[in-house]
Amino acid sequence: MEEYFAAKASGDLIAWKFQVEAAAKFSMSLGEVEEAIFGAGLLPARYQRNRNMLSTEQQHKLFRSSVAVIGCGGLGGYILEQLARLGVGKIIAIDPDVFEEHNLNRQLLSSPRLLGASKAETARARVNDINPALNLVAIQEAFDADNGADLVAGADVVVDAVDNVAARKALDVVCRELKVPLVHGAIAGWYGHVSTQYPGDEIIGKLYGNADETPGVEKQLGNPSFTPGAAASFQVAEVCKIISGEGELLRNRKLHIDLLAMETEDVPF
Incomplete structure (x- = not known):
């Protein structure tokens, strides 16, 4: 196979058409071919615009990683789209x-044609369309403290895209038990915030204390199309940094996003 890649490479890039051709020629899945490309020290051409910020080795780490996203709605749809385009190899989508019709103003995966369709299964179809070499596991279940550990088993990072405090507190418990980083995000109206919690940190407790309202404040302030996209981008950047080892994380602090004033504030705990 290395001889095949050497013959087809443009520099160190392997075009998608040759990835598909190799899968048929060697009776392999597209994911197995992508792993073989990385193993040969080459780069799938789809990631070439990542290369000045991520090395081939870091891109390979992303492909070998597993990220669980809890919620496939406003935040979750944008998170899933960006993780897939970033090249995360396994994504667990739970919702x-x-x-419903009220989702259409902001949820990236929604459309009139898909009213009544499963959000998790729609996420699987979308990610398969973006990059069939990736593996999206769709789980149409509600996340809670009882089933959470089973649902996110094997994930390297868990991303919070839920819409209520009770689910966030369950996420806090499960991620502590599994010793997995949790990238938290919340949105309402013009505003949002993002923070990253590692095992031993106390971010969720400090943010929400004894609050237990279900659903959260977004029901009161509403949600436009742009707020989830903005907050989700910060969350995916945190995931990328956790896996790649690049940059400074939002640990023991939160990034407050105010899109009405076009300001962000770094708030320490």
């Missing part, structure tokens, strides 16, 4: 709901 019990189906699309």
